[in-house]
Amino acid sequence: ETKKWLVENVNLSFPQIKEAAMWIRENEVVAFPTETVYGLGANAYSYEAVAKIFQAKGRPSDNPLIVHIAKMEQLQPLVQDIPEHANKLINAFWPGPLTLVLNKGEGIAENVTAGLSTVAVRMPDHPVALAIIAEANLPIAAPSANVSGKPSPTTAAHVFDDLNGKIAGIVDGGATGVGVESTVLDCTTEIPMILRPGGVTKEQLEEVIGPVSVDPALEEDGQAPKSPGLKYKHYAPKAKLFLVEGNPLFLQQQVLAEKAKGKKVGILTTVENQVEYEADVILPCGSVKDLSSVAQHLYEVLRKFDEYDLDIIFSETFPEEGVGKAIMNRLTKAAGGDVVKCKI
Numbered sequence: 587e588t589k590k591w592l593v594e595n596v597n598l599s600f601p602q603i604k605e606a607a608m609w610i611r612e613n614e615v616v617a618f619p620t621e622t623v624y625g626l627g628a629n630a631y632s633y634e635a636v637a638k639i640f641q642a643k644g645r646p647s648d649n650p651l652i653v654h655i656a657k658m659e660q661l662q663p664l665v666q667d668i669p670e671h672a673n674k675l676i677n678a679f680w681p682g683p684l685t686l687v688l689n690k691g692e693g694i695a696e697n698v699t700a701g702l703s704t705v706a707v708r709m710p711d712h713p714v715a716l717a718i719i720a721e722a723n724l725p726i727a728a729p730s731a732n733v734s735g736k737p738s739p740t741t742a743a744h745v746f747d748d749l750n751g752k753i754a755g756i757v758d759g760g761a762t763g764v765g766v767e768s769t770v771l772d773c774t775t776e777i778p779m780i781l782r783p784g785g786v787t788k789e790q791l792e793e794v795i796g797p798v799s800v801d802p803a804l805e806e807d808g809q810a811p812k813s814p815g816l817k818y819k820h821y822a823p824k825a826k827l828f829l830v831e832g833n834p835l836f837l838q839q840q841v842l843a844e845k846a847k848g849k850k851v852g853i854l855t856t857v858e859n860q861v862e863y864e865a866d867v868i869l870p871c872g873s874v875k876d877l878s879s880v881a882q883h884l885y886e887v888l889r890k891f892d893e894y895d896l897d898i899i900f901s902e903t904f905p906e907e908g909v910g911k912a913i914m915n916r917l918t919k920a921a922g923g924d925v926v927k928c929k930i
């Protein structure tokens with residue numbers, strides 16, 4: 587039922603792009619690649635079209651969507667004003683993995699923003715996404731194209747596994763690059779606040795506009811996150827995931843203890859460290875030398891664990907610098923906050 591368009595070269599694939607864009611104009615939902623993860627797009631001006639996104643994903647209706655644009659002219663009508671710091675960030679990072687929360691303008695469907703007075707907007711840095719938005723000539727509301735609760739999709743196959751039969755089409759433009767979602771930054775306050783760590787780091791933002799704050803809920807337990815989406819369980823594989831702080835030897839001890847109880851155990855590690863372990867399934871996720879490679883493969887690896895009938899997964903932790911913040915944010919959510927710490 588769900589149509590697939592293979593797009594290997596944007597210029598040569600114009601008929602496919604045009605058809606996908608036409609379906610969006612007709613208020614159908616279509617998945618397409620962005621530089622971060624695949625998005626599930628619909629006409630941001632149509633309540634009916636946007637409702638189909640919530641329906642297909644099983645997304646709670648209080649969780650607002652990001653509106654995607656391809657040109658700056660599309661921004662003005664979506665927002666009330668563009669503060670100076672937002673302007674600087676747009677110049678520095680768009681197109682790119684930075685979503686700005688701004689005061690909402692007129693006309694956007696009510697369900698896009700889940701009734702909030704603000705709207706989240708970004709310009710994705712992917713030729714296929716940009717071509718579809720430009721061709722549809724509409725702002726496109728698009729959450730990640732996964733079933734709610736699952737890891738975000740970084741390939742068209744992931745989208746197909748989750749949403750085949752539930753959406754009109756999927757544009758297959760290959761694997762995405764960044765691998766984790768955009769940084770969500772609230773620009774409605776004097777000092778902007780990071781609501782979700784992502785592809786653009788706090789350090790990068792501060793280089794352009796000076797001090798940026800971080801939603802306290804991201805750093806401490808027990809606080810309600812300011813971004814509605816972050817309160818939900820997310821990214822979790824079927825087997826119970828634990829993060830392990832400490833060295834490979836300590837992680838291997840956890841594995842042995844579970845094996846002794848007859849459990850089937852998986853390990854999430856890196857290409858360098860995989861040789862240190864013995865377990866039922868060992869999946870390397872990028873290189874310790876390059877956190878962006880870990881981000882790029884994280885969701886694919888979390889999904890891959892579901893192909894084995896595991897009881898428990900132990901994951902290494904990663905330094906919380908640069909994109910490591912986003913990696914640890916997603917892994918912590920996937921683990922439901924469960925961390926095993928080496929006490930020596």
Ligand code: TXA
Pocket residue numbers: 620622623624625626649650651652683685687699702704705706710728729730731766767768769770781782812813814815816
């Ligand atoms: O990289 C990305 O951002 C991907 C690609 C497809 O663009 N999209 C994505 O969308 O991750 P989604 O819906 O999975 O996550 C959007 C996040 C949610 O946590 C949502 O609560 C938050 O952005 N959000 C959206 N509008 C908001 C608003 N007005 N205020 C605060 N948070 C908002």
Ligand code: MG
Pocket residue numbers: 729730738
């Ligand atoms: Mg999502």
